[in-house]
Amino acid sequence: MKAIxxxxxxxxxxxxxxxESALYxxxxxxxxxRKPNPVFYLQKDKLEQIKNDNSIEAIIIFDLVKSRQFxxxxxxxxxxxxxxxxxxxxxxxxxxxxxxxAKLQIELAKLRYELPIIKDMYKKxxxxxxxxxxxxxxxxxxxxxxxxxxxxxxxxxxxxxxxKVKEEQIKKNDFKKIAxxxxxxxxxxxxxxxxxxLRQKVDSSMFTTTSPKRYSIPIKLDGKKEKVLLxxxxxxxxxxxxxxxxxxxxxxxxxxxxxxxxxxxDASINDSMLIExxxxxxxxxxxxxxxxxxxxxxxxxVDLVQKEDVENKIAIVKKISENLYSPIEDIIPVSALKGxxxxxxxxxxxxxxWA
Numbered sequence: 409m410k411a412i413x414x415x416x417x418x419x420x421x422x423x424x425x426x427x428e429s430a431l432y433x434x435x436x437x438x439x440x441x442r443k444p445n446p447v448f449y450l451q452k453d454k455l456e457q458i459k460n461d462n463s464i465e466a467i468i469i470f471d472l473v474k475s476r477q478f479x480x481x482x483x484x485x486x487x488x489x490x491x492x493x494x495x496x497x498x499x500x501x502x503x504x505x506x507x508x509x510a511k512l513q514i515e516l517a518k519l520r521y522e523l524p525i526i527k528d529m530y531k532k533x534x535x536x537x538x539x540x541x542x543x544x545x546x547x548x549x550x551x552x553x554x555x556x557x558x559x560x561x562x563x564x565x566x567x568x569x570x571x572k573v574k575e576e577q578i579k580k581n582d583f584k585k586i587a588x589x590x591x592x593x594x595x596x597x598x599x600x601x602x603x604x605x606l607r608q609k610v611d612s613s614m615f616t617t618t619s620p621k622r623y624s625i626p627i628k629l630d631g632k633k634e635k636v637l638l639x640x641x642x643x644x645x646x647x648x649x650x651x652x653x654x655x656x657x658x659x660x661x662x663x664x665x666x667x668x669x670x671x672x673x674d675a676s677i678n679d680s681m682l683i684e685x686x687x688x689x690x691x692x693x694x695x696x697x698x699x700x701x702x703x704x705x706x707x708x709x710v711d712l713v714q715k716e717d718v719e720n721k722i723a724i725v726k727k728i729s730e731n732l733y734s735p736i737e738d739i740i741p742v743s744a745l746k747g748x749x750x751x752x753x754x755x756x757x758x759x760x761x762w763a
Contacts (some may be wrong), residue, residue: 409489410435414450415470416538422471425593432466440471446686448484449477455484468496475525494521497645509570516563523556573666578604583624583637584761587666587694591685592643594674595708597621599744600640603754627761636761639666644692664696668760669703674720675741676712682721683728690732702760703736705729706753711743 411432415423416439419695427434441451447468448455458464466489467481473492481490491499497522502514558720588596601607604623619639626633639662663669673686686705693699710718714723718741725739742749 409433409465409491411466411468411471411670412458412461412464413437413468413612414440416440419470420450423468426470426496426500427468430503437466437743444471444477445480447477447480449473449481455481458485458488469493470496475528475630478525479528500756501529509567512563512567512570516560516567519556519560519563523553523560526553526556583635584668585637585639585666585667586670586757587641587663588642588670588672589641589663590672590689592645593672594643594672594685595744596643596672597640598710599670599672599706600638601698602744602747602750603638626747627758632762634761636757639663644689646698663693664698666701668757669693669698669701670706670757671703672706672708673725674709675707676709677720679721683724686725686728687732690729693733702734702757702763704753704760705736705739706739707739708744709744710741711748 409432411427411434413423413427413434413436415437422436424520426439440455441449441454445451449471450458450467458537459468467485469490469492473481478490495518496534498514498518501510526549530553588600592595599624600621604625606623615732617687622637622638624635627636628634641662671686671689673682673689675682677685705720707721707725713721722739722741729736729739737760740749740753740756743752
C-alpha cells in the first residue's frame with residue numbers, strides 16, 4: 409500500500425523503517441507541520457494535494473493525533489487510510505502476534521485508542537443522526553461505544569487472568585532469570601541466539617520480537633552448575649505512547665520478574681541517538697516499576713564502529729547511565745553477530761548469577 413509519511417527529519421529513518429515493517433511503501437516524506445491544524449492536523453494545501461493524488465492510499469502521521477483531528481481527516485479524505493504513531497505501532501505488533509495474550513493486548517490498545525474518537529463522533533452526530541434500532545434515544549454511534557466498552561472490560565478480565573497465571577508460573581520457577589531488554593532493532597534476538605545457540609527469527613525490520621522468547625542455559629563456575637532462564641523481550645521505542653506500555657504490560661512484564669537485566673544498545677548509531685535510546689529504555693523500565701535489579705549494558709554491533717569510537721561511546725553511556733539507573737555492573741562492547749567479546753559477556757553473567 410502506497411503511503412505519504414509526515415515526520416520530523418530527526419526521526420525520518422526510524423519512521424520509514426517502522427512504516428516499511430508495517431508493509432507500507434513510502435512514496436513521499438513531508439515534515440510535520442510546525443503548528444498542527446486544530447481540526448485536520450495537516451495544513452489545507454497538503455490535504456488538497458493528497459485528495460488529488462489517486463496513487464496514495466494511506467497517510468501516516470508520525471505523531472499523536474487528537475480525536476477531533478482524526479475526525480476532520482476522515483471527513484476530508486474518507487477514501488484514504490489515516491494512521492498516527494500509535495496505530496502504526498499497533499499494526500506492526502498485529503502482523504507478528506502469535507499468542508492469545510499478544511492478540512488481546514493489541515485489540516485492547518486499539519479499542520482504547522479509538523474509543524475517544526468514536527465518542528467525539530457521537531457528540532457531533534447525536535443531533536442529526538436518526539435513532540437506531542436499539543430503542544428510543546439510542547443512536548448508532550452510541551451503540552458502538554457500548555460495544556467498545558463491553559469488549560474492553562472483557563479483554564481486561566482475560567488479560568488479568570493471564571497475568572495471574574503467568575506470575576504464578578514465574579514464582580514457581582526456581583531458575584534465575586536474565587532478561588534481554590532494549591530498543592527495538594538493537595540486536596537483542598541476535599544476542600539471544602548467540603548465547604543460546606538457537607536460530608530465532610532475526611531481520612532488520614523493527615519489532616520482529618512481539619512475544620518473549622525463553623530458553624534455559626547452563627552456567628558453570630568453580631565446579632558448580634546452575635541453569636538460568638534467558639528471556640528475549642519486546643523492544644522499546646522512543647517516546648513509546650502510554651497506551652502501548654499499558655496494553656502490552658503482560659508481555660513487557662517478563663523483565664519485571666527477572667533477576668538480572670541485559671540492556672542492549674546499538675553502538676553503530678550516532679552519539680545523540682545513542683543517548684536518546686539509552687534514556688528511553690530506562691524510562692520504559694521505570695514505567696514498568698523496574699528498579700534496583702543488577703544491569704549489564706551491552707553495546708552491540710561494535711564490528712560496525714571504529715575502535716576509538718567504541719571507547720568514546722562507552723564513556724558516554726557510563727556518564728549518562730550513572731544518573732539514570734543503579735546498579736550497573738558493567739558496560740560491555742560486543743558484536744553478537746560476529747561473536748566479538750561474547751566470552752567476556754558470558755563470564756560476567758556467570759559471576760552475576762553466582763553473586
